[in-house]
Amino acid sequence: MSDVSVSVKNLDLNFGSVEVLKDLNLDIHHGEFLVLLGPSGCGKSTLLNCLAGLLDVSGGQIHISGKNVTWSEPKDRGIGMVFQSYALYPQMTVRGNLEFGLKNQKLPKDEIEKRVARAADILQIQELLNRKPAALSGGQRQRVAIGRALVRDVDVFLFDEPLSNLDAKLRSELRVELKRLHNQLANTMIYVTHDQIEALTLADRIAIMRGGYIQQLADPMTVYNKPSNLFVAGFIGSPAMSMIDGEIQNGGTSFSFKGHSVTLSGYEANGEVHDGKAILGVRPEHVSIESTAQAGKTLEATLDIIEPLGSNTLLWFNVDGVIISALVPSELSYKSGQTYHLGLDISKASLFDAASEQRL
């Protein structure tokens, strides 16, 4: 019990007649970095706003640090929040921005100064304290916004796509900094993004959302290697997983499509695998190019398109109309139009039931 920092129970949220969150349950541990990941409009921000108390829930409960805060004011929930648009108060200096919440709490002057100095020190924004937000760069503004959450001295930080307004280079810098900050402070952090790189690099656990439901809640490697359903498999990973429609045959021992067949030996199934329609998902890095054909192991494929990605090259193959991509080191050279033998690493592939789209 004491290990749970934020707990969401049966949360519902409607905007008028539109149900955005439906019976959502989520437990987040102390010091955990949880990332909410999902396509646009799936309810990530809505969930975060509910946790912050900026939206009134339609049903269910929210507990933070052991207290039921379902109906508490945002300021009383022990949270700090960082927004995508920074949301700095434009007419105040950076110091004013940092102090604003503390003054509202009526903290003594020296305490305020101490906390501002500490936050400024951690985030390296001491020289900016007397500037107005308009005179800061995007990265500096976001640092100040993080500082504003930091000075509140709270257990839980909420981030709503804090890096998505920054350019790519700055984003990766701040990402590293956020990770360091998390190691240093050991607060609970809940972080919304639709950038999967951010999710995979930052998260202790990722909650993948779609249409108001959590599809999978697991650590990054599990989400990546063992996606729990077809949606998660397609959403995570770039370049994306190749999906092959086919059928499981021979008592669950082989997968066949378009007259081709691969053996399923080595696949770690969740339970028993029965014959029937299914979808085989293979990530491009688990497709190899073999020199010789092996029955049940390799597929005859024509190389369609070659995409150099720098360190790797992405090859798009065509197996009788089924598209399979492979990621190979860029030193090797291939010719489009030629035929190759593709080897699929079944032990790292994913099988989904065609009807329920759940992992088998």
Added chain:
Amino acid sequence: MTDATVNFDGPHGPKPKPIFSGRNIFIYGTLAIVSAYYLLPLYIMIITSLKDMDQIRGGNAFELPIGPDFEAWVKAWSSACTGLNCDGLSRGFWNSFQILVPSVVISILIASVNGYALANWPFRWSNIFFTILIFGAFIPYQVMIYPIVIILRELGLYTKLTGLVMVHSIFGMPILTLLFRNYFTSVPEELFKAARVDGAGFWGIYFKIMVPMSLPIFVVAIILQVTGIWNDFLFGVIYTKAENYPMTVQLNNIVNSVQGTKEYNVNMAATILTGLVPLVVYFISGKLFVRGIAAGAVKG
């Protein structure tokens, strides 16, 4: 750099157009005629106000004043007679002033809080409330004149300045509320959320976040209200009595007083004096307005 030699002989680029091109003559000619059309009456008002009656009787309205004198202005301000009293426009000026300041302050204070509440703190019936308020802007106010007389009489405010202040404040409410609501809705929502997380309440956010960001819209509201209230004639006549008449009514009474000869110079001076306040407001706030917009445009 062999193939990129620059050809220096002769001018390049399109030929500059002559200043007296047909197009320029047409544009500036039109502008000159239109401005003359608007400025001519003002010119006649000013020179007439600086003439003495002998010269005016001379009959040439366009003639410059001989030895301009400001006697008419002094008279218009301090001793021109209406049918009832002979202390010029000064009485009307102070009345208007006493009506203007509280009306502007009260209406803007209330309307800005209204607009803020409607924009940022939606409550159960807030949209209906807003619709009703806006609807108020479209009711012709002739319909309300008599009911308001009765209300003011019942409140004991009929013919008093306080009553008129109340009427002006209420009549300004719909349009000002609309103005402020629309402005506050355009303030990024995340700013408001951040302030709530920081523990600011309704008034804290209003005074510390919203108002400092909203100088331009306050200036717009002030311009609207000052000119509207200062230029009001109808409510002034109806809801006050002789010693409380605002400047516009006083002006009318001076210009239309039937005793003696028409003193055109005094009338002209009085008219300009009455128009001076809105004019000054335009000039000052025009500058503030631009500065306000420039300051407000900075994204945080």
